[in-house]
Amino acid sequence: MEIPYTSQPRPDTGIYNAKVGIWLFLASEVMLFGALFSSYILLRVGAQVENWPHGLLNIPIGTFNTAVLIISSVTVVMAWASLKMKKFGHFKIYQAITVVCALAFLCIKSFEYHDKFVHYEVWKTDGTRMTGHIEGNPMFLTKAKVAAKGEDKIKFIADPHHYAESKMAGRDHSGEHKHYEIPLAEIKRLSAFVPAHSTYFAIYFTLTALHALHVLGGAIVIGFLFGPGSKMWFTDPERFTNRVEVSGLFWHFVDLVWIFLFPVLYLL
Amino acid sequence: MSDHSDVAKHVRGYLIIGGTLIIGTVLTVLASYIDLGHHWNIILALVIATAKASLVALFFMHLISEKQMIYTVLAFTAFFFIGLMFITIAAYNDFPALTTTR
Numbered sequence: 001m002e003i004p005y006t007s008q009p010r011p012d013t014g015i016y017n018a019k020v021g022i023w024l025f026l027a028s029e030v031m032l033f034g035a036l037f038s039s040y041i042l043l044r045v046g047a048q049v050e051n052w053p054h055g056l057l058n059i060p061i062g063t064f065n066t067a068v069l070i071i072s073s074v075t076v077v078m079a080w081a082s083l084k085m086k087k088f089g090h091f092k093i094y095q096a097i098t099v100v101c102a103l104a105f106l107c108i109k110s111f112e113y114h115d116k117f118v119h120y121e122v123w124k125t126d127g128t129r130m131t132g133h134i135e136g137n138p139m140f141l142t143k144a145k146v147a148a149k150g151e152d153k154i155k156f157i158a159d160p161h162h163y164a165e166s167k168m169a170g171r172d173h174s175g176e177h178k179h180y181e182i183p184l185a186e187i188k189r190l191s192a193f194v195p196a197h198s199t200y201f202a203i204y205f206t207l208t209a210l211h212a213l214h215v216l217g218g219a220i221v222i223g224f225l226f227g228p229g230s231k232m233w234f235t236d237p238e239r240f241t242n243r244v245e246v247s248g249l250f251w252h253f254v255d256l257v258w259i260f261l262f263p264v265l266y267l268l
Numbered sequence: 269m270s271d272h273s274d275v276a277k278h279v280r281g282y283l284i285i286g287g288t289l290i291i292g293t294v295l296t297v298l299a300s301y302i303d304l305g306h307h308w309n310i311i312l313a314l315v316i317a318t319a320k321a322s323l324v325a326l327f328f329m330h331l332i333s334e335k336q337m338i339y340t341v342l343a344f345t346a347f348f349f350i351g352l353m354f355i356t357i358a359a360y361n362d363f364p365a366l367t368t369t370r
Contacts, residue, residue: 013337023338027345034349038356045360059297066293074286077328081282084275167306252328259320262293263313267300 007238022246026253033257036207040264043199050164053200055171056193058112062266065108066258072101073255076222076248083241088233095226102219109212116193122156122182123189132158143190156180204265211261214254221247285327292320
């Protein structure tokens with residue numbers, strides 16, 4: 001039995017079925033991300049100012065990654081437009097650029113994650129707090145893990161400013177990076193910038209990892225339509241063009257979510 | 269928007285919108301370095317983000333010329349999203365005494 005209305009519009013809705021399907025799916029996605037944005041708002045307004053990190057994310061890298069997603073949004077719509085204009089060669093080029101942009105975005109994001117995993121905050125027993133790096137750049141260390149290794153101190157390279165000093169302090173990298181040897185006995189808590197560090201990093205990783213999964217899912221579908229899936233162009237071009245449009249709609253939604261995530265997490 | 273000649277006419281527009289989105293991103297970053305007061309910084313960043321998102325939705329996702337069915341689906345989505353944000357604001361204004369740090 002043939003699936004109806006895959007290329008021709010259904011008379012009552014005026015559109016092919018896959019398009020209704022993707023918009024219903026995107027509606028559910030709006031509520032998914034909406035719930036997480038709502039969580040972000042409540043966590044933020046409920047946090048003490050000194051416990052809400054500012055400026056710890058790399059703004060130039062985040063800006064570049066935003067541009068990468070915007071470029072991919074342009075190329076994905078251009079790929080669809082190329083098919084509408086019967087230019088299959090152009091479609092292939094634009095679709096390939098989209099996949100490259102998606103992989104570049106994920107690659108850059110993974111470097112950003114790594115930077116957080118080797119960046120630490122130390123809460124000392126005397127009440128002082130410092131952010132910085134531990135010599136050798138180990139990942140995911142905690143006080144308990146240092147003690148379990150039989151070590152009684154850490155060699156800490158402190159950032160010039162702590163984010164609690166002011167809103168812009170976290171972004172200010174001028175000044176001296178002092179080296180300290182901090183005995184474990186003087187450390188109340190040691191945490192990398194991982195979800196367990198604070199509610200800020202918990203919601204940051206939740207939102208950005210969920211978004212990254214969407215990028216990965218979109219890249220797989222767009223990659224399939226670029227590769228083996230593109231054979232359909234020669235047998236059923238209308239249906240293939242519709243598939244590309246539907247994958248494009250999902251991709252634009254992924255871009256749209258990032259347009260809000262970027263200022264909210266990196267800049268505010 | 270299904271006519272082939274229509275699509276050809278829109279190609280230049282897609283490039284212009286792409287450029288506008290990148291300019292909007294740069295403006296968002298620059299605006300974050302200007303201290304307008306915390307609330308105004310948030311409002312400005314969200315206004316720019318909303319403008320950018322509108323461009324993506326209207327032109328890249330073709331919502332500017334869609335069928336009624338899609339608008340109906342999105343009307344429900346907008347209703348529930350606004351409801352969710354309303355509940356969020358209501359919750360913010362209903363912190364039990366002694367638990368808020370505001």
